[in-house]
Amino acid sequence: MRYFIGNWKMFGVPNSIGILNKINNFVRKDKNNKKYQAIFTPPFTLLESFSKYFTKKAIKIGAQNCYHKDIFSSNTGAISSYMIKNVGAKYVIIGHSDNRFEGDTNQILKSKVAYSLKNNLKVIFCIGENKKEKRKNLTSNILKNQISKVIERKFNQNNLILAYEPIWSIGTGKVPSEKELIRTIKLIKKTLKKIFGTKKIPKVLYGGSVDSKSIKVFKKINELDGFLIGGASKSSKNFIDIIKNYYR
Ligand code: PEP
Numbered sequence: 001m002r003y004f005i006g007n008w009k010m011f012g013v014p015n016s017i018g019i020l021n022k023i024n025n026f027v028r029k030d031k032n033n034k035k036y037q038a039i040f041t042p043p044f045t046l047l048e049s050f051s052k053y054f055t056k057k058a059i060k061i062g063a064q065n066c067y068h069k070d071i072f073s074s075n076t077g078a079i080s081s082y083m084i085k086n087v088g089a090k091y092v093i094i095g096h097s098d099n100r101f102e103g104d105t106n107q108i109l110k111s112k113v114a115y116s117l118k119n120n121l122k123v124i125f126c127i128g129e130n131k132k133e134k135r136k137n138l139t140s141n142i143l144k145n146q147i148s149k150v151i152e153r154k155f156n157q158n159n160l161i162l163a164y165e166p167i168w169s170i171g172t173g174k175v176p177s178e179k180e181l182i183r184t185i186k187l188i189k190k191t192l193k194k195i196f197g198t199k200k201i202p203k204v205l206y207g208g209s210v211d212s213k214s215i216k217v218f219k220k221i222n223e224l225d226g227f228l229i230g231g232a233s234k235s236s237k238n239f240i241d242i243i244k245n246y247y248r
């Protein structure tokens with residue numbers, strides 16, 4: 001099973017559901033639709049209505065983040081994984097670099113992942129190095145650290161998905177070379193195998209400037225289990241073209 005996950009970030013109002021409806025109709029009729037799952041993470045304001053609308057449809061809905069405490073708390077503006085699950089969403093992104101910039105430490109992220117799994121959400125956990133770390137050849141160390149400080153053997157690997165998102169690639173049009181990406185994905189999978197002590201490990205996705213053009217290169221990389229897509233997920237045509245070009 002491959003994953004195509006659209007992260008809408010701060011985009012969308014109620015009538016943006018039309019974009020997802022077009023994508024849902026495409027997926028529903030696509031002859032390859034057994035091979036992949038399309039998921040979208042709209043902002044919190046749309047989570048309940050979109051989750052309910054797409055409950056029995058081809059695409060699934062998730063949240064972009066959650067608070068690191070369980071159920072309810074006195075933190076203004078916070079949304080817990082319990083609240084996300086209770087409006088019908090199935091997935092949650094945790095550790096996106098946007099949130100790491102805003103102060104999410106490994107300890108906070110571990111708590112977010114643990115509570116989300118406890119509340120039966122599937123977690124899309126993001127990792128990635130920045131430009132400076134890449135330049136200093138620190139990518140492997142950074143990724144191993146980001147994984148091992150958060151992911152524990154006791155976590156259910158079936159409900160975890162990892163997304164490798166090099167920060168220097170997000171929204172820039174710059175992407176890693178094929179060789180670089182294969183090496184990095186292998187390293188991530190090796191690190192996960194060590195943690196879980198089994199061959200069965202979470203799926204590993206790539207995110208960062210994925211569009212209908214760059215997907216033609218990424219599709220050659222068999223180690224990749226799917227993609228986290230930002231900018232190109234806000235247009236039904238762009239998102240559908242990514243899937244079409246992947247299976248062409
Ligand atoms: C993202 O922010 O998760 C992302 C992958 O963005 P983009 O596809 O626009 O680079």
